[in-house]
Structure formats: structure tokens, C-alpha cells
Amino acid sequence: MTVDLSVVYCGIKHESPFILAPSPATDHLHLLIQGFEAGWAGAVLKTVAVDSRIVSRVFPMVTRIEQENAFIGLQNIDLVSEHSVEIVEQNVRALKKRFPNKVVVPSIMAFTKEDWQSLTKRFVQAGADIIECSIWHPHGTEWTLCTKVQEPVGTEQIASWVKEAAGDVPVVIKLSALDSDIMATAEAVERSGANGVSAINTIKSITGVDLDTLIPYPNIAGLSTYGGLSGPALKPISLRCTAEIAQRVKLDIASSGGIATWKDCAEFLLLGASTLQLCTSVLRFGLGIIDELKPGLEGWMKEKGFQSLTDVIGKSLPYLVDHSRLPRGIQVVSHIQKEDCNGCGACCIACESGGHGAISLVDGLPQVEVNKCIGCGICRSMCLSKAITLIRPNGKQSTSL
Template identity: 70%
Template sequence: MSVDLAVDFCGFHLENPFILAPSPSTDQLDLLIKAFEAGWAGAVLKTVTVDSSIVSRVFPLVMRVEHVMGFMGIQNIDLVSEHSVEEIEQHVRFLKKRFPNKAVIPSIIATNKDDWQMLAERMVEAGADLLECSISFPHGAEWGLCSPIQEPGGTEEITRWVKEVTGKVPVVIKLSAQDSDIIATATAAERSGAEGVCALNTLKSITGVNLDTLIPYPNVAGLSTYGGLSGPALKPIALRCTAEIAQKLNLDIAGSGGITTWQDGAEFLLLGASSLQLCTAVLRFGVGIIRELSTGLQGWMEEKGFQNLKDVIGRSLPYLVGHSQLPRGIQLVSQIQPAACDGCGTCYTVCRTGGHAAIHWRDGLPQVMVSQCTGCGLCQAMCPQQAIFLARLMGERAVLTG
């Protein structure tokens, strides 16, 4: 069966749903050329403002965020592109001439109506296929480029300003992970004419603190600051925002935040995204990751019998309901697979600190006492070997629930 990965996003036909998110990777023309040749369907250029010289960069720009379980993401204190508006215009023109079927998406940010409209007009004139508006940054607001918190009123006003001058070029509003009511803000964007939203921007964060110097990371000549968290740690929040918007609004959604594998991308599509923006994964593994993303997604779709992305997008939304609508009265119990268990004892500990003391030791391995187990799932969630599954109790027999 032939599987079609093509999709329409805000009226633009993408050969596949994978787009480069604004980052250092999209601020270099040679890397953009390499990415398009590798198979990426489009790119959002690193955000440009009227006068990039007003922001003085500091180094290091990026810190790794890690925990005992491994890589969680990166925190960056980078801001806008160092390129001038004229240089970004040149990039857009060059890319559209060489790659007419790729989506070239400038990202803009400004402080007032005149500047928002000037940037929008110039990018449209240069040949932009879509325009992304970055209304808030999680860090660096003191430079006067943006509000640290995105809210509906400002979003609606800025979207209207931009839509007044973009003509038929679709406008995508990038949403903030710190928004207290992301649906209200997305609704404001839709009301003022935006064709799509990007869910979502990085999350204001602190990487950690050096316990020897006592200085938070990153250390910039003895001082530090807040940054924007991206990568796998952001994925659950981004998935939630994508699903909520898809359930309540009629906007095209660019899923963004923690997409590393084709499986991540499939999850965003199933929850309503129609394009996928990647940043941290590209920085880690290079633009060549597109081959694995595309072939993996295609293979899964073939296995599931999906012919195109229309069969996938939003497919999982009907399963999301309010907490009060969840089924009650179903008895689950934990089942431990001896072949996968290494006897680490994590399940035993968690069952006694947060469960119902249903796990006991027998012959050096944990055993579940079915009569004491409530099926809370703590042991399954904490098991490092993924040796535990939950089964539905049918009489005295446990049946795997999936």
C-alpha cells in the first residue's frame, strides 16, 4: 500500500509534515539548503526584528538539561536573529527561487504596529509562503521586544495588524507555554484572522545550579539568567496544548515541543497537529534525521492501514474526555513479567510509599498480591525495566487491557 505523507498546512501543500523550527539551524543559509535537499518540507527562519543590533548576545547561549534518567532538553538564552531584515529578505528570495515547493516561513517580532506591519509587508514581498508571529519570549523581555506573558488582548491586536498587510499569505501565531489560558489566546488569534497557531514556544526555566560555584547555569562571566526550555521535557505540555486547541478551535496547528522521533510526531498528529516543527532534535542529530522521521512515520501508517495524513490527524481526540466522564468501577491489577524483571526493588518501594503494600518478595523477585492491589499504576510508572503491565481483573483472572 502506498502511503502519502503530504499535507496542507494553512493552505500550503507540504510534501511531508516535518518543518524546521526557528533556531540557529534556520539562521544559516547553507544549513537551510542542506535541510531542504535532505527532505524537510519547510523551515521557519530564526525570528527577525527591526533592528537586531539592539540585542547584544552573551555566551554560552545554551545549557544541557539533564537528570538521572538522561537527556531532558536544553535551556537557551538566545534571542533574535543577528541578521538584518535585508539579509532575511535575501534568504527568503534565494530559497523560494531554488526550492519553490518548500515552505519558507519567516518569523517576526516587533514592539509597535508600524514595525509589525513593516516586517510583515517586507517578508510577504520577499516571497514568504506563510508568516509566523512570535508575540512573546520566555526570556529577554527587558530588551523591549515583547511581553514576557502572552495574553488574548495583545495577541488579537497584533494579529489584526499583521493580517491587514499580508493579503493572501497565511499568518501563524506562536503560542506561549506560560499562557494561563492558551485557549483564550488561540481564540483571539482565530477571531482576528490567523489561519494557524504554533503550539508551543519554549518554557521559562532555570537549568540548575553549580553546587561548587553556587552560580546557576549558564555561567556568563559569573552571572546567569532565565532561559527557554525545549526538548523532550516540553513534550507533555505541548501535546496537551495541541489537543485542547484541536478540540475547541478550527485552526491549523503546528505541533512543536519535544518532537525527537517519528513516534513523537505521530502522537502530535493524532492529537490534531497538521505540521510538526523540530528544533532540539535537529541540533542533536543533524538535518539527516528527516530520513528516519519520514520512513518511520510512513512504515507505521502502512502497518495501521492509514493511506494519508487525513486518516491520522485528530484520530485520538475522541478518546480525550473530562475526568468525570472516565469509566468507574473497573478493577485493575499489576502483573510483573519475570523475564524482564531485574529485581531492582523499585516497585516494592513505591508500592509501600504510595501504594497499598501489594508487592512482596519471593525467591528474590517481587510478587503481586492480587487481593491487595488496587491497580493504581505507580509500580508500572516507576519500573525502569518496563517489566510491569496492568491487567483487568475478571473474576479471579487478570486480563491484559492494552
């Protein structure tokens, strides 16, 4: 069986859903060329503003975030493209001439109606396939080129300005999970006439504090600031935003935030995304990660019998319901698969601390007292060896979290 990875997003055909998100990897022409030659279907160029050239950058701009030596994300204090609008225009023209079938998306940021529309018209004339608008920035708010807080009224107004100037070229609005009501803002984007949304932007954050110097990271000559969190830590939030937007409006969705593997890609597609924007994973693993994403997604689709992305997109949404609609009265209990258990005791600690004391160690292995277990699943969630399942008390039917 052959699998078709092409997708139509905002009326534009993409050869696959895999898009380079705005980042240092999309701010230089030679890297964009490498990305397209490697197999990426498109790229959102690093956000540019009318006054990009006056932005004073500071270094270091990026800090690693980890938990027990496991990489969970990056925090960046970067702002917009280091290039002028003129240079980015040249990049758009050069890319469309060399790669006419790739999707080139300038990301713009402005403060006034005149600047929003001027930037839009310039990039439309340069040959942009889609215009993406970055209305809110998670840091650098003193640099007032955009709104300090994304909200429905302002977003709808800006989106309508850009759509008016863009003509037939699709317009996408980037949304923030820190929005006071991201669903209301998505509805505002739909009312504006824009074609899609990108969800989500990085989240305002602090990496941590150096306990020797007492200075938060990153240390910029003795001072620090807030930054934008990206990477695996964002995935649950981004999945939630993708699903809620897909259930609320009829806009095409480009998902970003925590996408690193083909399995991540499949999950976002199942929850309503049409395209997938990757940034942190590209910085960590390189542009060649596309060679793992494509065959991984294709193999899974073949296994499930999906011939095209149309069969996949939004497939899991019907399973998401309000809490009040969840089935009641179904009893499950924990079951230890002893062949997979390493006897670490994490399940016992979890059950004793937050459960009902239903698990105890017997001869070095955990044992469940079924009459005490209520099936809360805390033990399963804490088991790193995945040795715990939840089953019906009669053992005949299992369920998963």
C-alpha cells in the same frame, strides 16, 4: 500500499509535515539549503526584528539539561536572529528561487503596529509562504520588542494587524504554555482571522545551580539569567497544548516541543497537529534525522492502514474526555511478568511508599497480593524493565496506562 505524507497547512501544501523550527539551524542560508536538500518540507526562519542588529548577544547561550546522565533538554538564552531584516529578506528570496516547492516561513517580532505591518509586508514581497509571529519571548523581557506576557487581547490585536498587512498570505501565531490561558488566546487568534497557531514556545526555566560556585547555569562571567527550555522535557506539555487547542478551535496547528522520533511525530499528529517543527533534535542529531522520521512514520501508517495524513490527524482526540466522563467501577490489578523482571525492587518501594503494600519480594522476585492491590499503576510507572502489566483480577482482560 503507498502512503502520502503531504499535508495542507494553512492552505499551503507541504510535501510532508516535517518542518525545521526557528533555531540556529534556520539562521544561515547554507544550513537552510542543506536542510531542504536533505528532505525537510519547509523551515521557519529564526525570529527577526526591526532592530535585530542592535541585539547584544552573550555566550555561552546554550546549556544541556540531564537527569542521571540522560539528555532531557536544552536551555537557551539566545534572543533573535543575528542578521538584519535585509539579510533575512535575501535568504527568503534565494530559498524560494532555488526551492519553489519548499515552504519558507519568516518568524517576526515587533512592538508597534507599524513595525508588525512593515515586517509583514516586506516578507510578503520577498515571497514568504507563511508569516509566523513570535509575540512573547520566554527570556530577554527587558528587550521590549514584544509583549512581556502573552494574553488574549494583545494577541488578537497583533494578529489582526499582521493579517491585515499579509493579505492572502497565511498568518500563524506562536503560543506559549506559560500563557495565563492558552485556550483563550487560541480563540482570540481565531477571532483575529489568522490562519493557524504554532504550539508551543520554549518555557522559561533555570537549568540548575553549580554547587561549587553557587552560580546558576549558564555562568556568564559570574552571572546568570533565565532561559528557554526545549527538548524531550517539553513533550507532555506540548502534547497537552496541541490536543486542547485542536479540541477548542478550528485553526491549523504546527506542533513543536519535545519532538525527536517518528513515534513522537505520530503522537502529535494523532492529537491534531498538521505540521511538526523540530529544533533541539536537529541540533542533537543533525539535519539527517529526517531520514529516520519519514520512513518511520510511513512504516507505521502502512501498518495501521492509513493512506494519508488526513486519516491520522486528530484521530485520537475523541478518546480525550473530561475526568468526570471516565469509566468507573473497572477493577485492575498489577501482574508481574517474571521473564522480564530483573528483581530491582522498584515496584516494591513504590507500592510501599505510595500504594497499599501489595508487592513484596519473594526469593528475589516481586509478588503481588491481589486482595491488597487497587490497580493504581504506580508500580508499573516505576518499572524500567516494563515487566508489569495491569489486568482484570480474573486475568482475562488487560489494560494499559
